[in-house]
Amino acid sequence: MDMGIAGRTALVCAASKGLGRGCAEALAAEGVNLTIVARTAETLEATAAGIRAQTGVDVKTVACDITTPEGRAAALAACPQPDILVNNAGGPPPGDFRTFTHDDWLRALEANMLTPIELIRATIDGMIARGFGRIVNITSSSVKAPIDVLGLSNGARSGLTGFVAGIARKVAAQGVTINNLLPGVFDTDRIVDTIAAQAKAHNLSIDEARKQRMASIPAGRFGNRDEFGRACAFLCSVHGGYITGQNWLIDGGSYPGTF
Numbered sequence: 001m002d003m004g005i006a007g008r009t010a011l012v013c014a015a016s017k018g019l020g021r022g023c024a025e026a027l028a029a030e031g032v033n034l035t036i037v038a039r040t041a042e043t044l045e046a047t048a049a050g051i052r053a054q055t056g057v058d059v060k061t062v063a064c065d066i067t068t069p070e071g072r073a074a075a076l077a078a079c080p081q082p083d084i085l086v087n088n089a090g091g092p093p094p095g096d097f098r099t100f101t102h103d104d105w106l107r108a109l110e111a112n113m114l115t116p117i118e119l120i121r122a123t124i125d126g127m128i129a130r131g132f133g134r135i136v137n138i139t140s141s142s143v144k145a146p147i148d149v150l151g152l153s154n155g156a157r158s159g160l161t162g163f164v165a166g167i168a169r170k171v172a173a174q175g176v177t178i179n180n181l182l183p184g185v186f187d188t189d190r191i192v193d194t195i196a197a198q199a200k201a202h203n204l205s206i207d208e209a210r211k212q213r214m215a216s217i218p219a220g221r222f223g224n225r226d227e228f229g230r231a232c233a234f235l236c237s238v239h240g241g242y243i244t245g246q247n248w249l250i251d252g253g254s255y256p257g258t259f
């Protein structure tokens with residue numbers, strides 16, 4: 001299927017690894033020129049080189065913390081007029097809500113709610129003026145089915161979800177869509193770390209801990225970044241023009257509800 005977005009420009013945040021990288025790679029495979037952002041220059045440059053070699057698209061890099069005003073300014077200076085914006089950043093740490101401080105909450109809100117809102121605010125009017133825009137926010141299945149130890153994530157991401165639900169309807173007639181992708185369990189560094197912690201806590205081998213976790217997923221496996229990225233590319237394609245304001249779970253069937 002021709003996605004119809006070759007030659008478009010995308011700003012993809014937190015994209016040197018994991019789900020953000022999956023989105024960057026899938027967009028590049030459709031001929032989209034990229035600006036990719038991540039904190040560690042070395043990993044970011046290696047990812048950019050790989051994407052250029054595989055696809056031949058133009059890939060700019062910005063090594064920064066996207067959750068800071070300076071980081072966002074640098075990303076927007078490199079890519080002031082994206083046709084496609086993929087919002088992503090690291091998730092907040094787990095913990096007992098009684099231990100979360102006011103500063104912990106501010107950090108979570110900054111990373112997982114206010115940063116995407118700021119980037120949307122900075123880019124959406126250009127998309128409206130050009131009559132085409134695609135915004136995808138990487139959130140979490142925890143928005144739909146809260147995970148008790150991820151209170152910071154449940155809260156901050158739900159704030160973003162509520163905001164997006166409102167504005168998506170305001171810009172739909174101008175060719176701009178805004179959707180959220182809600183990952184379940186994906187085989188990225190973040191999950192490798194979580195499984196290692198679970199294995200240690202329950203005195204299991206890493207392999208045993210992985211198998212236990214997979215057994216709780218109807219698909220019987222973790223997701224991979226390629227399939228996540230391709231879902232993102234479809235939402236960003238010309239064919240996704242009538243899909244807006246949605247929260248797409250990609251979780252191998254883990255969410256047990258009918259709707």
Ligand code: NAD
Nearest residue numbers: 014016017018019038039065066090091185186188189190
């Ligand atoms: P990952 O650790 O594999 O990759 C994270 C990427 O984001 C890296 O490129 C890193 O450099 C970059 N990054 C992190 N914080 C950044 C910042 N402040 N500024 C710039 N770049 C930053 O993580 P992942 O598994 O791909 O997760 C991506 C997001 O999806 C996270 O918010 C995570 O909480 C969420 N999520 C992941 C899963 C999963 O199963 N992997 C499930 C639910 C939600």
